Each structure stands twice: as structure tokens, then as C-alpha cells.
Amino acid sequence: MLSRSVASAVTPVSSSSLLPNSKPIFCLKTLSGYRSSSFCGGCIRKINHKPLRMTSSNITPRAMATQQLENADQLIDSVETFIFDCDGVIWKGDKLIEGVPETLDMLRAKGKRLVFVTNNSTKSRKQYGKKFETLGLNVNEEEIFASSFAAAAYLQSINFPKDKKVYVIGEEGILKELELAGFQYLGGPDDGKRQIELKPGFLMEHDHDVGAVVVGFDRYFNYYKIQYGTLCIRENPGCLFIATNRDAVTHLTDAQEWAGGGSMVGALVGSTQREPLVVGKPSTFMMDYLADKFGIQKSQICMVGDRLDTDILFGQNGGCKTLLVLSGVTSISMLESPENKIQPDFYTSKISDFLSPKAATV
Known part of the structure; x- marks a missing residue:
């Protein structure tokens, strides 16, 4: 369970402040990491039944000239904890990036805490532990935080009712984390086999006890899942729409980039006309969870990643130092654009x- 400081990320606004015919406002301070002078990032306001929501366009990124890493020892000595993204930093697909084992061993020898955070929701923490082991890396399960885990942790933080169900558009990782957290769920890979036979008068039924729809990367994505998730979100009162991430692309192999979880989330955004609560990077939910769990001062953390709009923004939103590596999605031309x-x-x-x-010259 989360501590009070992290769980209080979702704060209901007093009903006395609502306009007639409006619904409660929930302030998701920790989840969003977005900044606004008018109201907290991630806020959902439903006034006269017109939802207003902060989006990624409201993020205020740090606008200063970046420096090439020239003195690695100085950066290493300045922080206690390194948070690493996985895809594009530690590995690409199932191939380990050169020099990773020696680097991690060196940092551990210097007494640094290492944490691995990934937006990929296809695996649970336990499954990621096995992947690290297969690649010859000695990483403890407690050092791994995937967005599949973040989805379950978020539901715990808001005391999601155990008599409600979660419909999952995603893969096994989300199902396993929900099960470990004690939540009922349906959907997942099994619904990838389902088809809809459209004929006159056909009405698709859905479970009215679904209180949340969680959308992650899904290689079994289909029209059945889109329609089922849409019905739950639009017709079940108070049903949450949660996204593990909105990544445009991902690394399924080391040969090319593949469409990411954001493409699945986008389909539901289009059909429901609602924006999701994002629990993965660049939302600060996982950062706050980690800082609370390990008792880390965020100024003593360096976030290392290959994506500007997720990894680096995640670190900046959390008040950490940030290091971009060019071994994944971002090129030097993209950085300097x-x-x-x-x-x-x-x-x-x-x-x-x-x-x-x-450090090596780029």
C-alpha cells in the first residue's frame, strides 16, 4: 500500500465549490506532473457536463541548453540513485546494449541505488526480473517498476472498491499485477480472440460492474476490445479510464521501431471523447511512489532515458537530474532541433x- 503522502495524490474538491448540475472535481496532482497557473495538472472538471482536462500540451518543459556529459564521475558523485529506463537504455528488444553489465556493476560498487522504470506494461515485475536474469543482469524484483505495476498501485492508492472489476486492454503483465493487488479483472489477451458479428439489431452487452478500464500496449488489440472498453467508460457511472502510457513507439525488436501503447490508448480516446489518467512516464506517480518507498530525496536522483517526452520529462517533473542517452529513440539531430x-x-x-x-564523444 502507498503511504498517505502518495495516496493523497487524488484529492476530491469540496462539493460546495461546484456549480449546479456539475460533478465532483478530482485533483490528480501526483499523477500528471503537468503544470498550470489555473488548476493542477490532470484535473478533470465536469461543469455543465463539459469535461475539461489537462493534456501533454500543458507541460512546461525545462528550456535550457543541454550539455554533453564530459565528466561522468562528477555526475555519479552528485547523486545517490540512478533511475534507468529499460527499452533503448538497457536493451533493445531482447538484445542487451553494449557495456551495460559493467556499468551497472561499477555503479553498485560505488554504493549507488539502481532502479529500473519502464512504460512497457506487457510484463509484471516478476516477469521483468526473469528478463533481466536471462540477459545476465543481477537485478532484484524490488528494483523494477513497470507501468503494469503502476496501474495496480494507483488503484490501491484510491481504494478502488474490491467489488468492482477492471477491464483490461493489454497483456499478461497488467493481469498479474492486478491479481497480486487483489482486484477482479476481465479482458486481456483472451479477448483478442473475440469477434463481433455485426448484423441488424445486434446489441453488444458489457459488465456493468466494471469500474475501471486499463489500457496498455496490446499485440492482441481488436475491434471487440475497443467497443467493450468504450461501453464501460461511456455507460458505467464513474468508470475510470487509465492508461499505462501514451508512448508513440516501442522497441519490440532491435531492427526497427513499432507502434506503441499510445496507439491503443488513442483509439479509446477517439471513441469515448475522454482523456485517460496516465500512470506511466512522464506522470510523476511512479516517481513519488519510488521516493516514498525508498526514502529518496528527488534532488539526489538522476533519471537516465532515451526519450525526451517520457523519460526526460519524467525526471524534470520529479525535480531530478536528467541524462539522455542516444542509444534508443532520440538522435542528436532530434535533440538539437x-x-x-x-x-x-x-x-x-x-x-x-x-x-x-x-564520456565518449557523440
Whole structure:
């Protein structure tokens, strides 16, 4: 269970402040990481039945010139904890990136805490532990935080009723984490086999006890799931719409990029005309959870990732140092583009540059 400080991320606003015919306002401070002078990020306001919601366009990224990492030892000595993204930083698909084992061993030898945070929801923490082991990396399950776990942890933090069900558009990782947390669920990969026979007068039934729809990356995504999730969100009173992440692309193999979980989430956004609560990066939910669990000061954390709009923004929203590696999605031309407004504190080619006092030239 989360501590009071993290669980209080969802705060109901007093009903006395509501307009006639309006519904309660929930302030999701910790979840969003978005910033606004008018109201907290992630707020859902339903006034006269017209929902208003903060989106990623409201994020205020850090706008300063980034520096190439030249003195790795100085950065290492300045923090206590390193949070690493996985895809594009530790591995690509099922292939380990060069120099990773030696780098992690060196950081542990220096007494640094290592944490691994991934937006990929296809596996549970236990399953990710097995992947690390298969790749020859000694990583404890307690050091791994996937967005599948974040979805279950969020439901725990709001005391989601145990008599309600969760409909899952996603894979086994979400199901396993929900089961470990004691929640009832339906959907998942099994619904990937279902088909809808459209004929005159056909009405698709759905479970009215579903109180939340969780959407993650799903290789078994189909029209049945879109319609079922849409019915739950639109017709079940108070049904939550939760996304593990909105990543545009992901690394399923090391040969190319593949459509990410954001494509599945986008389909439900289109059909429901609602924005989801995002529990993965760049939402600060997992950052606050980690800081609370390990008793870490965020100023003593360095977030290392390959994506500007998720990893680096995640670190910046959490008040951490940030290091971009160019071993994954982001290239040097993307980083230096005038259109890019998200600037990390440092950048380098790959995390094995930590092994040299002078980081490798990009």
C-alpha cells in the first residue's frame, strides 16, 4: 500500500465549490506532473457536463541548453540513485546494449541505488526480473517498476472498491499485477480472440460492474476490445479510464521501431471523447511512489532515458537530474532541433560512457 503522502495524490474538491448540475472535481496532482497557473495538472472538471482536462500540451518543459556529459564521475558523485529506463537504455528488444553489465556493476560498487522504470506494461515485475536474469543482469524484483505495476498501485492508492472489476486492454503483465493487488479483472489477451458479428439489431452487452478500464500496449488489440472498453467508460457511472502510457513507439525488436501503447490508448480516446489518467512516464506517480518507498530525496536522483517526452520529462517533473542517452529513440539531430523544447541536463551516447571519466564523444 502507498503511504498517505502518495495516496493523497487524488484529492476530491469540496462539493460546495461546484456549480449546479456539475460533478465532483478530482485533483490528480501526483499523477500528471503537468503544470498550470489555473488548476493542477490532470484535473478533470465536469461543469455543465463539459469535461475539461489537462493534456501533454500543458507541460512546461525545462528550456535550457543541454550539455554533453564530459565528466561522468562528477555526475555519479552528485547523486545517490540512478533511475534507468529499460527499452533503448538497457536493451533493445531482447538484445542487451553494449557495456551495460559493467556499468551497472561499477555503479553498485560505488554504493549507488539502481532502479529500473519502464512504460512497457506487457510484463509484471516478476516477469521483468526473469528478463533481466536471462540477459545476465543481477537485478532484484524490488528494483523494477513497470507501468503494469503502476496501474495496480494507483488503484490501491484510491481504494478502488474490491467489488468492482477492471477491464483490461493489454497483456499478461497488467493481469498479474492486478491479481497480486487483489482486484477482479476481465479482458486481456483472451479477448483478442473475440469477434463481433455485426448484423441488424445486434446489441453488444458489457459488465456493468466494471469500474475501471486499463489500457496498455496490446499485440492482441481488436475491434471487440475497443467497443467493450468504450461501453464501460461511456455507460458505467464513474468508470475510470487509465492508461499505462501514451508512448508513440516501442522497441519490440532491435531492427526497427513499432507502434506503441499510445496507439491503443488513442483509439479509446477517439471513441469515448475522454482523456485517460496516465500512470506511466512522464506522470510523476511512479516517481513519488519510488521516493516514498525508498526514502529518496528527488534532488539526489538522476533519471537516465532515451526519450525526451517520457523519460526526460519524467525526471524534470520529479525535480531530478536528467541524462539522455542516444542509444534508443532520440538522435542528436532530434535533440538539437529548434522544435525540441525538452532539454536534459546532460546527454551522451550510451550508459557505458559512465565507465570513462571523460564520456565518449557523440
